Structure formats: C-alpha cells, structure tokens
Amino acid sequence: MARPGGASVSSSPTAAILLVGNELLSGRVRDENLPFLAAELWRRGVRVTRALVVRDDVEAIARAVRELSGEHTYVITTGGIGPTHDDRTIAGVAQAFGLRVVEDPTLASLIRNHLGDRATPAHFRMARIPEGAALEREPGSRWPVVRVRNVFLLPGVPELVRRKFAAIAPRFSGRPLHRGQIELAAEEAEIAPVLDRFAEEHPDLEVGSYPDGPVVLVTVEGPDREGVERAVERLRRLTSRWRAPS
C-alpha cells in the first residue's frame, strides 16, 4: 500500500493512536491498547508521535481525527465501533472528512450470511461505514478492518485489537528501531552531566533516563543496531562507577 498520509517517503512513517471511550477518562478501565499498538508499531519502525484519549462524542472524535490524520502517516483508532448508542467512532470519522454514513453491501451480506434470521437492525448498524471507506481483509479473518483514508478503525476490546491488528500489521513498515539499555545505581542528578554529554555526542540516537526504584534505567534507541550496541558499550564505560549490582 502506498503511504496514505502527508509524510514524505524519505522520513520515517509516523502514527497517532486515538483511544475512544468514556471509561478510559473516568478511570473505570485501564487502557491496554496503546502499549500494545505502540510496541507493535515501534518494532516495525513506525514512530508513534501522539496518542489521544477522547470521550464517546461525535464532535470530539471528529476533531481528533482531523487533527491527527493530517499530521501522521497513519492513525489507528480503538473503540466505539459496536452496535450500541455509545458507539460513535464511525460517525465521528465520517464527520471528520465530511462523508456520509452508508450501509456497506459487503458488510451487510457478511452479517446476513453469518446470522441468517437472527440478524436484527442493531446487527446491521455494524454494516454502516463512512461512504468510500476501504475494507481491509486478510486471509482467515471473517470481519474486515474499516479504513478511511489513513485512519484504521479497530475495536476497543483488547483481545479483538490484537487479532485485528495482526491482520493489518503488514501495512505498517518503516526502518525498524533497536534499543539497548543499562541500569545504574545512582540518582538521576548524579548521572545527568554524563548523560548530557553522551546524548549530545549521539544526536542520531534517542537517550532516555528513567528513575526506577533504587536504580536509573538508561535507554538508547536508534535505527542502526550496531550503532546502538557500540553506543551502549561506550555509555557502560562512561558510567562504570555507578554499575548496578546484577
């Protein structure tokens, strides 16, 4: 698939994740989809540069989709695509792009074939998609993933997100990133001067520092595996006096 977003081919592809659901903003449910999707995309060399959580509200979804779609190669949404009154992602995405919501004949016949006489109007709500949306089907998956331009619509239930993402995963590929890390028995302020200089000397790498109980975890990330390994080795020497007991 050609890259659908606005990013140039020369730069890394980027992604935004849009999590839809009141339950995430009331604290009733802890999201599991961002860590899963972010890790999967990271492994594939797609850089997630923004994530957003919005309520089950057509306007809020539409605005978020407009913002994110223009600025990222891909947008992945989770949640809000079921058949109940609080499922508003289809309407929100349609509104973002000024599209009508229509019943898709392929989806309608999937429902009819699967449910026969048990199918109710509520089931057929799940056949309603923004006009012109693509259905991304993979071998072995019964229900396709709806895509509108560069926006992929996933469900909210984490188990289904995993299954659906597996079906569309091959769409996402960039130059994979590598990560090395070391643990230092120090406070951040002690190692800050060394890390400062190290990060400056390696502008091509991303250096992170994370206090983690009695140690500080330092991560080094970049697209060149050997470069990352060499840099970590050098950092190990520069910080040997804070070596964490292993």
Place this chain on the structure above:
Amino acid sequence: MARPGGASVSSSPTAAILLVGNELLSGRVRDENLPFLAAELWRRGVRVTRALVVRDDVEAIARAVRELSGEHTYVITTGGIGPTHDDRTIAGVAQAFGLRVVEDPTLASLIRNHLGDRATPAHFRMARIPEGAALEREPGSRWPVVRVRNVFLLPGVPELVRRKFAAIAPRFSGRPLHRGQIELAAEEAEIAPVLDRFAEEHPDLEVGSYPDGPVVLVTVEGPDREGVERAVERLRRLTSRWRAPS
C-alpha cells in the same frame, strides 16, 4: 482556590491529562497515571474530557499545553520534570505561555538545605521553573507541586504521582458523580434497542455499554445518587430476560 480555567462556574469543572514521555509512545512502559488521576478526579466531580500523550519534546509539550489549558478548567501533566536532558516539561510549559525559565529561590534553598555540599548544578536544574509559577505546598510534603496558571506539573513515577496528587487533591472539587452497573448475559446487538430507548429517556445520565467476555457490562452515571439508583433499578426490570448468572 478560584477556578483558574475558562469554564463557567455553573458547569462542571473539567480537566485534561497530559502524559509526557517517549517511553509511553514506544510501548516500553504502560502508563499507570491516567487511570489513577482520572479515577481520583471522577470521584471529586471533575470531568476529564481529554488525555494526550506526547513525546519528550519542547514544541510538542508547548503545543499540547496551549491547546488543553484554554479548553479545560485544569490541566495535569505527568513526567518530564527531573534533572536529565530528556526532562522537558518545564521548558514546554514555559514556551506554551511565553514565559522565561528562571531559578526559583525557594526551590533552590530547599535543595541547598537538603543536600548541602552534595548539591550539584544538576540538582539545581530542579529549581528552574517558568517565571511566575506558583508553588503549591501542603503540610508534610517536602517538595511543592509547580503550577503555571491552571496547569499542575506532576512527576512521571506513579508512586510519586500518588503522593503529589494527595497534596493537591483538595484543589479539585465539583459535584461528585455516582455510578451504577449491571451485567447482562447477552450480545450488545440484542440489548441495543432497549439501551437506546433507556438512554434517550435519561438524557441527564450517561449510559455506557461494554462487551466483557460472555457478558455486557452496562454502566449508568450521573450527579444524583438516587436518580442513578432508580434508573439502574428500571434498567434491571427492562433487561430481566438477559439477567447474568451471579
């Protein structure tokens, strides 16, 4: 404290949560702060209407703070306030409001008193805050929470977030919300027509429907405890044929 944001006093106070950190967008770390803060604010009647995750990047933080600060009563940020090169929240918040970053004498003397000769320039980086920021101090907490207008800056480490939020929690108060819920042994499409009508008949309540393995969890939320209880009772009768085995 007077409400610092743009919301009118008559409406519920709202909040946005801004999570800062590359590690959340690479999937290396699963955020624990949004569920904690969201639940705490919900209990206090403050409605979280948006959450955003951005990278450790001054521009990205500044832009997010500008967007969120104008549209919500409160903004709470987590992460990026340590002493290392990748801690950029102070700079980002300052840039959002066009403020300089200056060393605060109160914070500098806290550091000096606490560390004495051990204090290094890296420690004093933690005394640097946007000019004019307020220090929110509570009895018993050594280190204050920095506030810039309606933006409260919390650390990223979940244990510290809990401790710091406890210190500023009394600042956040609205009309508390109440929640009732029932489980139905059904598919969402079966109960959708009943839920539709029920939600329409209770425009003052928020009705949510969440597939959860073999059952659907239906939640009913609102500011009036008795109203919520009566509505849940009614919903129980309307959905009795799908009663989940308890």
